[in-house]
Amino acid sequence: MMTQQTLSKLRELKLPGMADALQVNLGQPAFRSLTFEEQMGILVDSEVSSRESRRLNRLLKVAKLRYPSACLEDVDFRESRGLEKGLFAVLASCDWVRQCRHIIFTGATGTGKSWVACALAVQGCRVGLSAIYRSSNQIAEEIIIAEATGSLPQLKGRLVKAAILVIDDLGLMPFDALVARTLFSIVDERDRLRTGPLVITSQYPTDNWYSLLGDPTVADAILDRIVHSAHHIHLNGDSMRKSRAKD
Known part of the structure; x- marks a missing residue:
């Protein structure tokens, strides 16, 4: 239940890249074994990558x-x-x-x-x-x-x-x-x-x-x-x- 609330809040905060990465990785033992800082680093990197991809798609659509x-x-x-x-x-x-x-x-x-x-x-x-x-x-x-x-x-x-x-x-x-x-x-x-x-x-x-x-x-x-x-x-x-x- 807590996980679903966290995912919903991340999407409300317009952080879909982090939400998707959390949803995909949360069930992975390798991810769970990481430190909090390492997990957060993966989620932040996913959000940055997601934003860059969305920006590129927007620019290409306009072009x-x-x-x-x-x-x-x-x-x-x-x-x-x-x-x-x-x-x-x-x-x-x-x-x-x-x-x-x-x-x-x-x-x-x-x-x-x-x-x-x-x-x-x-x-x-x-x-x-x-x-x-x-x-x-x-x-x-x-x-x-x-x-x-x-x-x-x-x-x-x-x-x-x-x-x-x-x-x-x-x-x-x-x-x-x-x-x-x-x-x-x-x-x-x-x-x-x-x-x-x-x-x-x-x-x-x-x-x-x-x-x-x-x-x-x-x-x-x-x-x-x-x-x-x-x-x-x-x-x-x-x-x-x-x-x-x-x-």
């Missing part, structure tokens, strides 16, 4: 990543792909986020740009940083709908506040004037407030982006805030989808 299970540990560093293992070891610390150092992935379709971009976003979520993923088509559609419904300020606020903003497949369709101006406003506000970097993937080199971003003046303003302070990573090789199909 809406295309590949939410992508992770840096699974990145394919074959020499033919052009990815530097040393660079990614540095990126894993997420200092690039705190320094607002943008990351640009270029390369042919299917080379894994989107997957690696998501892996970086997942790593950010692991250390407690917020992320938002949008394909270029998605962000264009959201801006157009938000403008029509009067919710554009709220949309811009969400995209500005995210510590990591992933824009995937830039260039699949050119942006119209409204989308380009709104994107500039978001990029400029993020740059001014230093809320965090962008991660951009594109089949096209940055020199070709001017024609994809609508008005040349707006395009120049956007690129000036991104390109000069970015890690440029070009992925080589055949399509990963083609390789998986052969396997």
Whole structure:
């Protein structure tokens, strides 16, 4: 009876990790043989782990990543792909986020740009940083709908506040004037407030982006805030989808 009361109180105190660990371990002779300090240490560690897991799940839910299970540990560093293992070891610390150092992935379709971009976003979520993923088509559609419904300020606020903003497949369709101006406003506000970097993937080199971003003046303003302070990573090789199909 006492145990059930303790479990109920732990859950009322919003300590479900401790409650679950106590419920699982209480019947284990090995746990009962431990000192009180050792038992408490296990329960506290379980609560910390539970909170970190719940936080990660919340961040991933908000991020809406295309590949939410992508992770840096699974990145394919074959020499033919052009990815530097040393660079990614540095990126894993997420200092690039705190320094607002943008990351640009270029390369042919299917080379894994989107997957690696998501892996970086997942790593950010692991250390407690917020992320938002949008394909270029998605962000264009959201801006157009938000403008029509009067919710554009709220949309811009969400995209500005995210510590990591992933824009995937830039260039699949050119942006119209409204989308380009709104994107500039978001990029400029993020740059001014230093809320965090962008991660951009594109089949096209940055020199070709001017024609994809609508008005040349707006395009120049956007690129000036991104390109000069970015890690440029070009992925080589055949399509990963083609390789998986052969396997």
